[in-house]
Amino acid sequence: MIIVLKPHPSPELIQHVVDRIRELGFTPHLSQGVSRTIIGVIGDEEKLQVQPLQAIEGVEQVVPILKPYKLASREFHAEDSQFEIKGIKVGRGHLLMIAGPCAIESEPILVEIAEKVKEAGANLLRGGAFKPRTSPYSFQGLGEDGLKILKATGERFAMPVVTEVMDPRQIDLVVKYADMIQIGARNMQNFDLLKEVGRTRLPILLKRGLAATVKDLLMSAEYILSQGNRRVILCERGVKSFEDSTRNMLDLSIVPNVKGMSHLPIIVDPSHATGRPDLIPAMARASVAAGADGVHIEVHSCPEKALSDGPQALLPNQYAALMDDLRALAGVMGQKIDSCEGVTV
Numbered sequence: 182m183i184i185v186l187k188p189h190p191s192p193e194l195i196q197h198v199v200d201r202i203r204e205l206g207f208t209p210h211l212s213q214g215v216s217r218t219i220i221g222v223i224g225d226e227e228k229l230q231v232q233p234l235q236a237i238e239g240v241e242q243v244v245p246i247l248k249p250y251k252l253a254s255r256e257f258h259a260e261d262s263q264f265e266i267k268g269i270k271v272g273r274g275h276l277l278m279i280a281g282p283c284a285i286e287s288e289p290i291l292v293e294i295a296e297k298v299k300e301a302g303a304n305l306l307r308g309g310a311f312k313p314r315t316s317p318y319s320f321q322g323l324g325e326d327g328l329k330i331l332k333a334t335g336e337r338f339a340m341p342v343v344t345e346v347m348d349p350r351q352i353d354l355v356v357k358y359a360d361m362i363q364i365g366a367r368n369m370q371n372f373d374l375l376k377e378v379g380r381t382r383l384p385i386l387l388k389r390g391l392a393a394t395v396k397d398l399l400m401s402a403e404y405i406l407s408q409g410n411r412r413v414i415l416c417e418r419g420v421k422s423f424e425d426s427t428r429n430m431l432d433l434s435i436v437p438n439v440k441g442m443s444h445l446p447i448i449v450d451p452s453h454a455t456g457r458p459d460l461i462p463a464m465a466r467a468s469v470a471a472g473a474d475g476v477h478i479e480v481h482s483c484p485e486k487a488l489s490d491g492p493q494a495l496l497p498n499q500y501a502a503l504m505d506d507l508r509a510l511a512g513v514m515g516q517k518i519d520s521c522e523g524v525t526v
């Protein structure tokens with residue numbers, strides 16, 4: 182349920198309500214908007230008595246959240262959320278432009294790609310060090326060596342970096358090197374992993390599972406939020422379908438659909454959704470037009486030599502041409518793409 186306080190509550194009142202919720206054995210989640218202060222009470226609502234909380238002077242209303250996702254819901258947080266990743270804003274009119282290779286392969290290759298995507302206007306560098314491959318015989322990623330290369334390259338170009346974790350045992354290592362943690366599609370319902378990344382203070386890029394519904398995606402976000410980590414960015418990357426001419430089926434309607442249900446930013450990854458460089462630009466443009474909060478694209482300087490996902494990578498010049506289109510579209514949509522000028526490394 183949510184406790185809506187009367188306008189301009191004193192810090193003492195907020196503390197009092199928070200203390201009462203804790204005394205009752207629940208976890209309070211404070212949300213201070215411009216016009217309203219709301220305190221979420223998350224736990225088994227059947228066991229919570231509404232009347233005593235309603236009686237506190239300064240409490241305007243106690244409202245149940247009927248959706249199974251609570252902290253992720255619009256009811257808990259009416260305004261769109263906006264997060265900052267080392268100075269780069271995402272959400273509420275700011276687009277996150279993530280680009281980079283599928284996997285970190287070597288420092289020279291990553292440097293070459295990073296330089297070009299940054300020049301094109303990308304504001305976050307991606308690269309996997311732990312790769313979820315279908316075959317155990319395929320390249321599995323460089324592990325910590327890859328993370329070191331990613332961090333050094335991000336610092337060299339003043340770009341925040343995102344990389345995937347697949348196992349709770351990798352988290353302590355990854356937080357030393359990454360600015361954002363990616364949870365891949367195959368792990369969207371690895372609930373122990375979600376809880377563990379929820380305990381970190383890094384923003385989380387949560388990719389939609391291969392056959393996950395919108396509700397499943399929001400329930401997974403809830404796992405992270407319930408641990409106290411507020412910075413969750415959702416990512417549509419296509420779902421399995423009968424269609425076999427594309428790698429997956431891009432569900433663009435999820436963008437306005439999620440926006441009706443949740444305050445969390447949602448970005449689109451047309452690379453994994455289509456698996457086809459000839460389709461990626463059109464789907465990236467459609468994503469921005471649909472109101473997505475960003476686009477996630479794999480770029481490689483030599484796709485034919487890439488160690489993973491080469492066939493779907495855009496060349497740097499293709500990415501630059503696409504970014505010109507996306508900038509123009511962002512202008513039409515009244516949105517902004519933060520540059521890396523303000524990044525603090």
Ligand code: PEP
Nearest residue numbers: 283365366367388418453
């Ligand atoms: C990736 O981003 O390289 C990746 C493996 O993505 P997904 O989990 O969406 O398949």
Ligand code: MN
Nearest residue numbers: 283479489490
């Ligand atoms: Mn990939």
